[in-house]
Structure formats: C-alpha cells, structure tokens
Amino acid sequence: MPLRRFLPDGFTCALLTTVVLASLWPCRGHAAIAFNGLTDVAIALLFFLHGAKLSREAVVAGMTHWRLHLTVLASTFVLFPLLGLLLRPLLSPLVTHDLYLGVLFLCTLPSTVQSSIAFTSMARGNIPAAICAASASSLLGIVITPLLVGLMLESHGQGGMSWDAIGKIVLQLLVPFAAGQVMQRWIGRWVEQHRGLLRYVDQGSILLVVYTAFSTAVLQGLWKQMPLPVLGGLLLVNAVLLTLALVATRYGSRALGFDRDDEITIVFCGSKKSLASGVPMAKVLFAGHPLGAIVLPIMLFHQIQLMTCAVLARRYAQRGEMVVSSP
Known part of the structure; x- marks a missing residue:
C-alpha cells in the first residue's frame, strides 16, 4: 500500500499551518476584533449554504429505512457521549482538564456528511441511506449538540448552558440554516452546481x-501548559474512542440483523465526528473557555478517522469483490 495514502491531505496541512501561524503571530487587539467579526460572518454563511444544499426530498425518501437511521443517530448522540463519560476516570489523567472537556465536546458532535458518504461509496455500501443518515445527523446536531454540551458541562463541573449561549446558537446557526432551507427552492440547484464554493466556505x-x-x-500560554506527553495522551484518547465506535457499529449492526450494505453505512456514518460543524459550534458554545484546547481534540480526531476509515473502506470493497467473484 503506497505511503502517500497515509499522508495528511491538503486541508490538514492547511490546519497545521494555521496553528503554526497563530503560535508565531497571534492576532491581538483590533486585529483580533476584526478576525472575530469575520469569523462570525463566515460561520453564518456556512450554515446558510448548508441549509440551501440539504435536499429535503432525499431526507424524506431515506426515512423509510428508519431502523438504520435510528442506529446511526444512537451511535452518534448516545454511544459517543456515554463513552466519553464512562471512560473519563481512565482517560482524563492522560490529558489536561480543558483538553478532556474538548473530548467530551467531540463526543456530542454530529456525523460528517461528505466523508461519510464518500467512504460508504468507496466500500460499496448503501449510498442513499448514507446520504439521508449523514444529512439528518448534521441537521439534528444543530439542536442536539448544544443540549448534550450543557449536560456534559454540568458533569464536568463547568455549569450548564446559559440562555445567552442558546440565543447565540439560534441567531448564528439555526437562523442562517433555516434561511438557507427557505431559499433552497431558488438557489439550491446553484449551490449544488457550485459545491466547490461550499467547500471553500467550509474550510x-x-x-x-x-x-x-x-x-x-x-x-494565554497554551503551549507552555501542554507538553508533548499530553499531546501523545490526546492521540491515545482519540484512538480509543474511534476504535470502540468502529467495533460497536460493526458488530452492533450485525447483531441487529442488518445486511452488509447497511452495515457499511452504519459503520461509516455512526463513527464519524464533523470538524466542519464542530469548530464553528465550539466558538459559539464555549465563549469564555480556552477554545484552543476545546477544538484540538476534534482536529486530531478528524485526521485519525480519515486515515483509519480510508483503510477500512478499501478492505470492505476488496471483500465485496471477493464475494461477487466467488462461484
């Protein structure tokens, strides 16, 4: 297997470059105010375009496979949070308090859309169901994730969600998304034809x-407070969470009687966490918290899940070819 398949993609390199730039030349003062305002506009535009792109017809058509979708949602919004809470006594000593808060936030996030569908297609799974499951997870996550974050914060001794935070979520995420859904009739086709625009806004x-x-x-002294052993511990925490999620979705789907195509969809939709949703939502939900430590776990998890699922998807595809070619 070529080594380049395990190398980070262009966007991951851009993320690393951005972290380096922020470490060497952090924005402050008036520049920080300007960047924060620009970021708020970009996040609102992002959710508006996602609302305009999300096909209501595809969601309605896919809802007939309700057992699969409930399984994916249970993995995303029940299994992951439970893993984060139950494993906290074992895993939290490996990282700092703020980093594990970021891990708990990671556990509440919705599934990815693009990569879940791409890996399902690569593995020759149920693509229409993957489109519906990933889209539904992304949509419901706008509501479910903040609620779960409130519960997680209370369990982590940080206090619950404030009404101010809920109002910011509504204004910055839900309102643009709803506006995009309303405008979908007129601009949905244009957004789909120019999906590269959405990718650039995403990234x-x-x-x-x-x-x-x-x-x-x-x-605030992030790197002085985070030695290399702590970063190694965070990688281990992410690897443990992803491994348990992959094992649970694979064997859980088989125990529930799903066929191979549906199993693939459940594995790749139920084990993912969305960087595209997570980073913007963190900015809204964790005002006043050390945001760098909050988003670092999802940044690392993003790369680990891409590399791991790429290998897993190829294995599923190879096994499918063997089944088809056998007499």
Whole structure:
C-alpha cells in the first residue's frame, strides 16, 4: 500500500499551518476584533449554504429505512457521549482538564456528511441511506449538540448552558440554516452546481476559527501548559474512542440483523465526528473557555478517522469483490 495514502491531505496541512501561524503571530487587539467579526460572518454563511444544499426530498425518501437511521443517530448522540463519560476516570489523567472537556465536546458532535458518504461509496455500501443518515445527523446536531454540551458541562463541573449561549446558537446557526432551507427552492440547484464554493466556505470558516482560537490560547500560554506527553495522551484518547465506535457499529449492526450494505453505512456514518460543524459550534458554545484546547481534540480526531476509515473502506470493497467473484 503506497505511503502517500497515509499522508495528511491538503486541508490538514492547511490546519497545521494555521496553528503554526497563530503560535508565531497571534492576532491581538483590533486585529483580533476584526478576525472575530469575520469569523462570525463566515460561520453564518456556512450554515446558510448548508441549509440551501440539504435536499429535503432525499431526507424524506431515506426515512423509510428508519431502523438504520435510528442506529446511526444512537451511535452518534448516545454511544459517543456515554463513552466519553464512562471512560473519563481512565482517560482524563492522560490529558489536561480543558483538553478532556474538548473530548467530551467531540463526543456530542454530529456525523460528517461528505466523508461519510464518500467512504460508504468507496466500500460499496448503501449510498442513499448514507446520504439521508449523514444529512439528518448534521441537521439534528444543530439542536442536539448544544443540549448534550450543557449536560456534559454540568458533569464536568463547568455549569450548564446559559440562555445567552442558546440565543447565540439560534441567531448564528439555526437562523442562517433555516434561511438557507427557505431559499433552497431558488438557489439550491446553484449551490449544488457550485459545491466547490461550499467547500471553500467550509474550510475557510474552520481556518478562521482555528486561527482566532489558537491566537487567544497562545497568548494565554497554551503551549507552555501542554507538553508533548499530553499531546501523545490526546492521540491515545482519540484512538480509543474511534476504535470502540468502529467495533460497536460493526458488530452492533450485525447483531441487529442488518445486511452488509447497511452495515457499511452504519459503520461509516455512526463513527464519524464533523470538524466542519464542530469548530464553528465550539466558538459559539464555549465563549469564555480556552477554545484552543476545546477544538484540538476534534482536529486530531478528524485526521485519525480519515486515515483509519480510508483503510477500512478499501478492505470492505476488496471483500465485496471477493464475494461477487466467488462461484
């Protein structure tokens, strides 16, 4: 297997470059205010375009496979949070208090859309069901994730969600998304035809949030408080969470009687966590918290899940070819 398949993609390199830039030249003063305002606009535009792109017809058509979708949602919004809470006594000593708060936030996030569908397609799974499951997870996550974060904060001794935070979520995430859904009739086809625009807005908003978050964190002494053993511990924590999720979705789907195509969809939709949703939502939900430490776990998890699922998808595809070719 070529080594380049395990190398980080262009966006991951851009993320690393952004972290380096924020570490060397953090924005402060009036520049920080300007970057924060630009980031808020980019996040609102991001959710507006996602609302305009999400096909209501695809969601309605896919809802007939309700057992699969409930299984994916249970993995995303029940299994992951339970793992984060139950494993806290074992895993939290490996990282700092703030980093494990970021891990708990990671556990509440919705599934990815693009990569879940791409890996399901690569593995030759149920693509229509993957489109519906990933889209539903992304949509419901706008509501479910903040509620779960409130519960997680209370369990982590941070206090619950404030009404001010809920109002910011509604204004910055739900309102633009709803506006995009309303406008879908007129601009949905254009957004679909120019999906590259959505990718640039996706990635651009994430890079902006990462730069402003790490700028603030660096000025507060992030790297002085985070030695290499702690970063190694965070990698281990992420690897444990992903491994348990992959094992649970694979064997859980088989125990529930799903066929191979549906199993693939459940594995790749139920084990993912969305960086595109997570970083913008963290900015809204964790005002006043050390945001750099909050988003670092999802940044690392993003790369680990891409590399791991790429290998797993190829194995599923190879096994499918063997089944088809056998007499």
